[in-house]
Amino acid sequence: MAVREILKLPDKRLRLVSQPVKKIDADIRALVDDMLETMYAAPGIGLAGIQVGIDKRVVVMDLSKKEETHKPQVFINPEVTWASEEKSSHEEGCLSIPEYYEEVERPKEVKLRFLDLDGKAHEISANGLFATCIQHEIDHTNGVLFIDHISKLKRDRVIKKFTKAAKAAKKKVEA
Ligand code: K1U
Ligand code: ZN
Numbered sequence: 001m002a003v004r005e006i007l008k009l010p011d012k013r014l015r016l017v018s019q020p021v022k023k024i025d026a027d028i029r030a031l032v033d034d035m036l037e038t039m040y041a042a043p044g045i046g047l048a049g050i051q052v053g054i055d056k057r058v059v060v061m062d063l064s065k066k067e068e069t070h071k072p073q074v075f076i077n078p079e080v081t082w083a084s085e086e087k088s089s090h091e092e093g094c095l096s097i098p099e100y101y102e103e104v105e106r107p108k109e110v111k112l113r114f115l116d117l118d119g120k121a122h123e124i125s126a127n128g129l130f131a132t133c134i135q136h137e138i139d140h141t142n143g144v145l146f147i148d149h150i151s152k153l154k155r156d157r158v159i160k161k162f163t164k165a166a167k168a169a170k171k172k173v174e175a
Helices: 026-041 128-141 152-174
Strands: 046-048 058-061 073-083 087-092 102-107 109-115 121-127
Touching: 026 046, 026 058, 046 128, 058 128, 073 128, 087 128, 102 128, 109 128, 121 128
Parallel strands: none
Antiparallel strands: 046 058, 058 073, 073 109, 087 102, 109 121
8 A cells, every 4th residue: 555646736637537447456456545545644535546647437535524433435437327406515625736725516416326346336326525525526537626616717826826836846856
């Protein structure tokens, strides 16, 4: 198990559309183990494969409370099969856009289809933080970031800030 580097805005790989997992093999299991370790180390409540540079449709999540024992969840090839008309708004953050939080409006309830690590298919409903987080993570598998759901003014401002920081960090390494 290893903590992997999390890609940060404006890394272009965050805009890739990830590929479906065809076979749940040892490489996928190792990726899931590393993603969980990376998510817990960050710390975060979710992570998609592309955030560690792997363009596979793999998502991990843990919505357990701080004082509870870990409840890791794994979603292979997750997809939304139904979304409610009713919307709800939650504050979102992203490990690829550190320390930036904004309210995002999304469908209040969704139905999901995914495979578990044994390749078994599941169809479940999600609401509350689970619905917010799984929609955020499925967006990652499609190259979509939560800042794509906020105003262009706010989005441009945050992209500019992170682009400037990345350039400054690069210059420091080269000096
Ligand atoms: O996908 C990601 O970048 C992870 C992201 C998930 C998420 C959070 C909130 C709303 C939607 C999706 C995060 O985990 S950001 C960090 C975070 O929320 C957190 C960190 C420590 C403790 C509790 C929450
Ligand atoms: Zn994110």
